[in-house]
Amino acid sequence: MEWSVLVGGEAGQGMFSVELELSELLSKLHYHFFATKNYMSRIRGGHNFHMVRIAEDPVHALSGEPWNMVIALDSETEQYHKTDLSASGVFLSPGQVKEMEQVARERFGGVTATNTMLVGLILAAIGCPQDKFSGIAGIASNPDHLSAGFEFARRWGLAGRCPIEPKAPTHCKFDGNQALALGALLGGCQFMAGYPMTPATSIMHYISTVALDHPVHFEQAEDEISAVNMALGASYAGLRSLVATSGGGFALMQEGISLAGMTETPLIVIVAQRPGPATGLPTRTEQGDLNFVLHAGHGEFPRAIYAPGSLHEAMILARKSFHVADGCQTPIFILTDQYLADSVQMMVEEIPSEIIRREYGSFDSSYSRYRLTASGLSPLACPGAGDALVRVDSDEHDEEGKITEDLSLRTRMVEKRMKKSDFLKKETVMPTFTGDPVSDVIVINWGSNKLIVEEAVRRIAGGGVRTGALHFSQVYPLTQDMVKPFNLKGKRIISVENNATGQFAGLLKRELGISVDHQILKYNGECFTVKELSQILRKYLS
């Protein structure tokens, strides 16, 4: 049983408030749900819509099936989405919404109460008992406004239209960026610098909110060039540091990424992808920057790139990235995208109780920042902690960090830096497999497509072809050990990516010699839906 709702209107009409409040209540009431949004790059006007899927089983993607309910706050929503209503679907016209607004004004003194009334109406439609809210802690919604929504549902015959059992276990509710910010805190991140850019901005918001009362600092930089250099300064000075941006801002950070590589300064860079090139579609989704991040920064230095596929992976990998960046003394990247950033979901997995942090050894005046060692890793020190002077240089340097043009030393320093990639091998994040253990077809994917692909593969199960999904949350480095357990030889491989050129398929070929038989690519700025993806998969399997 499930019930999907679309709320559409002009930016500023309150759809986001409806989504926010509804997802908050659904979470508190233990309904399984998935919420995401499709919005334009403007503050007022245009056409935005918010989508919420409520179900009795865990859901982590848009189904793509016709809507069970469309709430049109304006005529454009009616025009675009009414045709996509299921046969028994409920359409709430702008006229009906106006009626609710009238009551909101008369009874509650303003139209904004309509948002909560709409939430009440949706809850009534899924058969949520009206008395259920009392006694649940932390519900901020006004009970009178909710009741008014229930009244409308009864009056229009919508109450209990599609009863859904609340079956979700104990969980947390996040959007993708919040999960990343949480992971960063768990990883001991105490410094972030950034310049606002969709869809990365809310990571800055979450960190700056926590910074108010805790030993964390957020600095809004004058540009991304400054942001990355500030973060490197803070990391050098002793704090685990983070920057987050999107493609255009990341383009400005290039030189700083290279500086992190050369100076061996740990740094975490979150790149929240949106469609490019240039400004592209600022508020939509794409996986177009894998190659960009892979090759970011001039010169050669080790790096790892994580691409979480779920809230849990976002939290765990953000946390882990700080450990790996410190361990390898190199920049570590996390690739996310607007779809994951803006989707609100529940996470049932536990939050790690241990907050990891950077530890320094103690050093005397004989300390050299770039001491040559067998592992390539030199002990990290921060200035002002002891007698050690900490000297770092963007030029090629000697062990003390002094500029050098000794070319045999240059060779040793290059080898030292590259040797550190051994550390990355030890920290490999294995891909995850779901589906038929003896599959004939493997659907390879990475990043935010994970849970869409998994549901699509579940949906086509039993169709005659045994199919599995293999998701990579570490997209670089790729090693043979990562794929060996899944025995890909002789299997048909289909890749799914949100870009036009199949960047990950290309990387698989280059790094592991794996050829993909079919590529499923989408690059209109929207995520895949389960229905859409399963239909395409069926076509390839028949």
Next chain:
Amino acid sequence: MIARKEIAWCPGCGNFPIRDVLESVLKELPVPANKVVLTSGIGQAAKMPHYLEVNYFNGLHGRALPLAVGIKLARPDLTVIAYSGDGCNYGEGGNHFIHTIRRRLDITILTSNNQVYGLTKGQSSPTTDREVKNLLDPQGNENIPLNPVSLAITMGAPFVARGFAGEKDHLKSVIREAILFKGTALVDILQPCVSFNRINTYGWYRERVYKVDKPAENRYEALKLADAWNTKIPIGVLFQDDSARSRELKTLCGKSITKEAVEQMVCTKCVMMR
């Protein structure tokens, strides 16, 4: 002590006396040596930290200032000095120069201003005077020179000074005051480039510089001082506002993120931001 032959500057370079001054200022500061950090960018001047016994982060061209900001925000206990040339601090890093002043941090900005690009062998810099011919300006520089001292005063910097590499004792006292001043301080240091600037020589400066006794009364008077250039060039502290307050920074290093912080993050409401 660093041997002169290890130093990459030309014989007679104005950076030598500046280095000597910095070395003695750092030695005499009432701050332990290990608590001082120099950041620098790229250029001949930006090699300075390599020739001093000090913590340093020699970063990228134009980026000495954001590095200094990051270090100061992370570690308010450190004395942070950003040192670079005019190309670095005012050209490639011009935007950072403006915004670093806005941040109201206790950072000292020192610039070796020789009005020319030295490391790349003689191109015009942001401070090159009009009509001066350089490698890429064979017809003469057509741009208005940037006046870093006026700009800093206008941006609200609470301590703005000019020094001259040919006046070591005076320079020493100005730099010392700048470092000890609690707030953003700029010292623009007139530094003859003996290889690529045949106009603004030691002799040229000696004919023009004069020491101001005390800072100007207010910003407007300071701007008048800062504006003087062709015939008389004032050096010393041109503007100082002791009432200006730097940002309050909290101690971060050595503090741990707590379960409460994690709890707060878990309970933070989702937002929709563009």
